[in-house]
Amino acid sequence: RKEVEQDPGPFNVPEGATVAFNCTYSNSASQSFFWYRQDCRKEPKLLMSVYSSGNEDGRFTAQLNRASQYISLLIRDSKLSDSATYLCVLKNRDDKIIFGKGTRLHILP
Amino acid sequence: ETGVTQSPTHLIKTRGQQVTLRCSSQSGHNTVSWYQQALGQGPQFIFQYYREEENGRGNFPPRFSGLQFPNYSSELNVNALELDDSALYLCASSAPTTDTQYFGPGTRLTVL
Numbered sequence: 001r002k003e004v005e006q007d008p009g010p011f012n013v014p015e016g017a018t019v020a021f022n023c024t025y026s027n028s029a030s031q032s033f034f035w036y037r038q039d040c041r042k043e044p045k046l047l048m049s050v051y052s053s054g055n056e057d058g059r060f061t062a063q064l065n066r067a068s069q070y071i072s073l074l075i076r077d078s079k080l081s082d083s084a085t086y087l088c089v090l091k092n093r094d095d096k097i098i099f100g101k102g103t104r105l106h107i108l109p
Numbered sequence: 110e111t112g113v114t115q116s117p118t119h120l121i122k123t124r125g126q127q128v129t130l131r132c133s134s135q136s137g138h139n140t141v142s143w144y145q146q147a148l149g150q151g152p153q154f155i156f157q158y159y160r161e162e163e164n165g166r167g168n169f170p171p172r173f174s175g176l177q178f179p180n181y182s183s184e185l186n187v188n189a190l191e192l193d194d195s196a197l198y199l200c201a202s203s204a205p206t207t208d209t210q211y212f213g214p215g216t217r218l219t220v221l
Contacts, residue, residue, distance in 0.1 A: 004151075032208045034208070034209075042214070043199055043213060043214050044152065044199070045212065046209055046211075087151055087152075091208055094165060095164055095165035096165050096166075096167060097157070097165075097210075098154065099144070099151035100151050101149075101150055
């Protein structure tokens with residue numbers, strides 16, 4: 001099983017819709033979790049950290065489920081500018097940082 | 110802008126050559142990580158430097174090496190370049206006691 005797995009997509013979603021995607025991980029000792037977004041030919045940028053209690057930042061909600069070993073990202077009222085690749089990232093106890101391959105999101109006008 | 114800079118922006122080398130990539134971390138950040146991102150893939154962790162010492166390494170061979178300097182800037186050195194080393198090389202810095210990483214714009218390396 002890969003350390004981090006994401007559905008590569010693409011997810012084609014009409015503007016204004018809600019979209020959600022998950023990321024599963026195999027190492028139960030992973031300790032920190034993040035979502036980054038990456039625009040085409042640009043560097044990744046932190047979207048939000050993910051906490052066990054769940055956290056929200058505007059239209060974005062992130063959840064962590066340690067029992068089932070997945071994290072999720074929900075985007076409400078999607079905008080054209082949300083089109084990007086969303087990368088799931090985790091950090092293990094040995095300070096090794098693992099990126100998923102990313103999920104591509106296309107918001108359609 | 111994150112304040113993390115990398116040089117050069119693009120580089121073309123031939124197989125067997127050596128390359129050095131440079132990264133200046135954001136002010137106040139003492140940890141630098143290096144990643145390799147092939148086309149269509151997520152970034153792959155190469156290694157991390159904290160206070161001039163290697164602190165964590167991914168599954169990369171020893172021909173990938175690095176340095177961190179007292180001002181926390183860093184270099185990535187790759188010896189005996191192979192065609193598969195062609196990729197975007199990203200540097201990220203983070204502040205003490207946080208895991209949030211701020212990425213530079215990357216160096217695109219092409220090996221012919």
